[in-house]
Amino acid sequence: MELTRIQHTSISFISSFALRCAVDLDISGRIREHGRPMPLNELARSIPIPPEKDSMLLRLMALLVHQGYFVQSEAGYQITPLSEHISTEGSDVGAYVRLVTEVQLLKDWDRLSDVFKDTSKCTLIDKLYEGKQFFEVVKEIPKFGNLYNEAMASTSKSLMRGLLARYPHIFEGIKSLVDVGGGTGAAVRIIAEAFPTLKCTVFDLPHVVENATKTDFIDVVGGDMFQKIPPADAYFLKNVLHDWADEDCIRILKQCKEAIESSKHGGKVIVIDIILDSENDDPKAVETSLLLDISMMCLHGSQERNKQEWHDIILGAGYSGYKIYPVQLGVYSVIELCP
Ligand SMILES: C[S@@+](CC[C@H](N)C(=O)[O-])C[C@H]1O[C@@H](n2cnc3c(N)ncnc32)[C@H](O)[C@@H]1O
Incomplete structure (x- = not known):
């Protein structure tokens, strides 16, 4: 009914x-x-x-x-x-549940229609926090920032295990890898465990990597991906590009491409993100992707993308080609970019 x-x-x-x-x-x-x-x-x-x-x-x-x-x-x-x-003992996606039900993220959703009617381009976050961007708000409210980082790390665990089980060859033969926007290093720790000879670096904003642990196998570098990315053969961008508008994604991907071209070994970029029109036969996954798209629109002024939109960004950043892997990891797809 x-x-x-x-x-x-x-x-x-x-x-x-x-x-x-x-x-x-x-x-x-x-x-x-x-x-x-x-x-x-x-x-x-x-x-x-x-x-x-x-x-x-x-x-x-x-x-x-x-x-x-x-x-x-x-x-x-x-x-x-x-x-x-x-469960707190399990892989603890509980941190993600706490994040999405957190008051800082829920404020003003009842006024979503105002965002549509407002003539200036704006998100719920910039209406609430005086024109600030999402990551500035995350930085300024440490309790929220910690919860955000913890939530991102918590969703990494099962996703990374699925990725390594299905597509281990993506990482084979690479000598060094930088996880760009890698948060506190949850994904890199899992990659480094599976490929102990791979030199991994977690790269994120300085206040975020303060909480990442450096080990013999994992380097930790703070910086701004729009300015400079540490050199490596391969770049890993998980759940990062959907936070940004097309022109910003092109800037980030160009930074990665330049860095690869200056490395002796050649290399690639591995993107883990949603592809809206990929053939996902799980209706829950399709709806979750659409909900996340609205969430990106409201919080970041960005979007989840369909195949054509990914194509335009990747070629717009000057890459010669890319490959989309057929099996999805929940809502996520794997895209391998060739410089
Ligand atoms: C959606 S989170 C993804 C984190 C991680 N890759 C994951 O999948 O769990 C986006 C990350 O991008 C980082 N970020 C935002 N702006 C950045 C910048 N200008 N330079 C480097 N990292 C940035 C954030 O701090 C955050 O950790």
Whole structure:
């Protein structure tokens, strides 16, 4: 029924906050630690919540069971592969859940229509924070910045494992790699583990790489990718270009190309980002990509891109060609650029 679909979409924000509540109470971690099906009252006492609120927890769990985060039997609740990802002990995509339900990101979404009507080009962020760009706001509010970096790192883990399992050859034969906009180095740590002889560098804004750990195999460099990128054979740009308008993407890709051309070994650029019209037969992935596109529009004034838009950017930056890998990693695609 149409009304039900409209009600469902309108009220879906409650799903986000129910999931956030599960993350904050570490429901998944508690059930996991219990080691066997966990009855409601034991779950409630472990949090702990007062007994008179057990019925509230029952209702929260009913929604989360319905959504596939937990299974319920007479013996109690058990985790599923979904909730495995939000336990503090698991790969902890919980940080991502906390980020997208964070008040700094939610402000003013009720006034989205104003962004359309406003004659000056603007995003929700620059309306709220006096013309500042998203990454300036991230820098100025350390609590938000830390959460942002933690959330980005948390989504890296399962994605990078999928990438290395499916396409290890992308990294074979490379001697040095820079993760441009690599945050606090989560992706590079996983690459370095898989390819111990590869010299990896995490490169990001100086205040971000302050939280990255330098090791024997991983160098840490702070800077601005629009100014200068450290030399390497290969550049890795995961979830970076979608933050930027076309002309900025072209500038970033040109920086990488120049750096590769000055290296003795030749090289490539590996982009991990969404391709909107790629053949993804998972309707959830398609919808997630479209939601992320609106999010990019509102927060950064940027966008997710279709194949033609990627083609124009890559060739616009002077690359001779590129290859899109057929298997997607959730919503993400892999694009390999040849200088
Ligand atoms: C969406 S996050 C992606 C982080 C990481 N690549 C990942 O996938 O988890 C974008 C990153 O770009 C970085 N960034 C933004 N502006 C930058 C600049 N001018 N120079 C270098 N890094 C920048 C941000 O600090 C942030 O870490």
